[in-house]
Amino acid sequence: MKRRSFLQATGLAAVGTALTPNTLLASNLPKKKPFTIILGSGFSGLGAAKQLKEAGYDYIILEARKRVGGRVFTYAMDGLTCELGAEWIGKSHTELQKLNDDAKLTMLDHTYETRLFMDEKYSEVGQWGxxxxxxxxxxxxxxxxxxxxxxxxxxxxxxxxxxxxxxxxxxxxxxxxxxxxxxxxxxxxxxxxxxxxxxxxxxxxxKNEMDYWTQGGNTGMINVLAKNAGEDKIKLEHVVTVVSQNKKKMKVTCSNGATFEGDRIICCLPTFAMSKIKWEPGFASSKKDALDQLQYCRIVKTSMLFSERFWKDESFDMMTDTLGHYFFHSSKLQENKKGILTSYAIGDKAYVLSKMPKEKKMKELAHCLQPIFGDIKPMMNDLISYYWGGDTHTQGAYAIYDTAQWFGHREELIERSGNIFFAGEHLAEWQGFMEGAYISGMDAAKAVMKS
Ligand SMILES: Cc1cc2nc3c(=O)[nH]c(=O)nc-3n(C[C@H](O)[C@H](O)[C@H](O)COP(=O)(O)OP(=O)(O)OC[C@H]3O[C@@H](n4cnc5c(N)ncnc54)[C@H](O)[C@@H]3O)c2cc1C
Structure with missing residues (x-):
């Protein structure tokens, strides 16, 4: 894993080790294996559960949504599949590759050859640079x-x-x-x-870690992990609102009135979700500041179902300075006459697109493709869109570390608080990816075992 070896080479991994709780309370080993409450059933929460289960520790997972997987969100459209959340598995993502292998899931090539439409000019693959x-x-x-x-x-x-x-x-x-x-x-x-x-x-x-995709959808990986974690252990529609801890016990209260007691907590929530919870006692002010200051990016993914693949090349993608920003062929290698092109727009463009009613989105995105393909609107059968900037629980797609935040905020956020351990995409050594989220959850579980 390239980036990991980079971190080791540069010493940041050592910083992480110093901050992880593994070394703390080592002499204070509990007599029985602690019961752990995991908050969130995304890749990090399910990674934590996998690790705990393998070591014979008991746990429960509390999840706010009606479904598992968090920011992994596969969507089916007329026999084809697309992703409204996480898309690519990278060549360096060996844990995810292992997960696919072990579960006998197939990873398909998901690489693209990029065209450019900029300043009103279209350039084919290899004609720009x-x-x-x-x-x-x-x-x-x-x-x-x-x-x-x-x-x-x-x-x-x-x-x-x-x-x-x-x-x-x-x-x-x-x-x-x-x-x-x-x-x-x-x-x-x-x-x-x-x-x-x-x-x-x-x-x-x-290809910048945009290499593979799990055939049938990335939710396939999530479903395998959830099944392995034990569906009876996952409590859906349990929005955590209060977490209190004293020296002996942890208590978690949900908005539906349910309460749970445990010995440890692994918090696998994005920072916005964390900041909505009442933590008793409260976090240190430096951690609170980091929670308030780390931003998540705004992305809208808009997948359009077309009656035919007029873009011809299975590996079609295109960067454009128009509203759609980045178009790629989501249904690459999925056998069908129909096809899905997805627009991946970020920042203000994402916000503007998200505000449009469906018919207007269809018109605007068809307009972005018009200079290259002509009038393709009649071939557009359907459109589905998800704006992560407005997601109730995340208010963004993934963390974006601004200046002077990597060496400050990440260190604050990853640090254990009493018997609460932290995991999630934003804390991974290489953040922004499923792989990092998954590893961070497994690492937090290992820290619980050592505590
Ligand atoms: C548009 C987009 C594109 C992406 N592209 C890629 C990509 O190509 N490749 C890649 O590897 N990664 C990609 N990612 C990132 C990837 O999705 C994340 O890194 C990863 O899925 C995060 O996992 P997590 O467990 O940290 O968080 P989440 O998946 O967000 O899980 C947290 C869970 O906590 C739950 N929750 C929130 N609040 C509460 C509460 N109060 N009580 C109980 N539960 C709560 C949430 O519902 C959620 O299920 C993308 C993400 C997005 C949104």
Missing amino acids: YDESISKFQAALQYMKDNETKALQPLDKIDYWRYLQKIGMSEKNIELRELIDSTDFGETIRNVSAYVALGEYAFSSE
């Missing part, structure tokens, strides 16, 4: 690979966009990187720590 100042960017990635954390830490103090300016990238290259890279972070690259951004690109696979 960066000018020679991209060498400065490549040198910056090499610098990331060659240096220790201490030398790299100042990069966390500057945003990615300004950093590209400073190293002398041309305006054209910066504009292209903004268009393309903002889809990775879900907001403008002016809101991203240069350390986080360069770390992402220095260690990603050639």
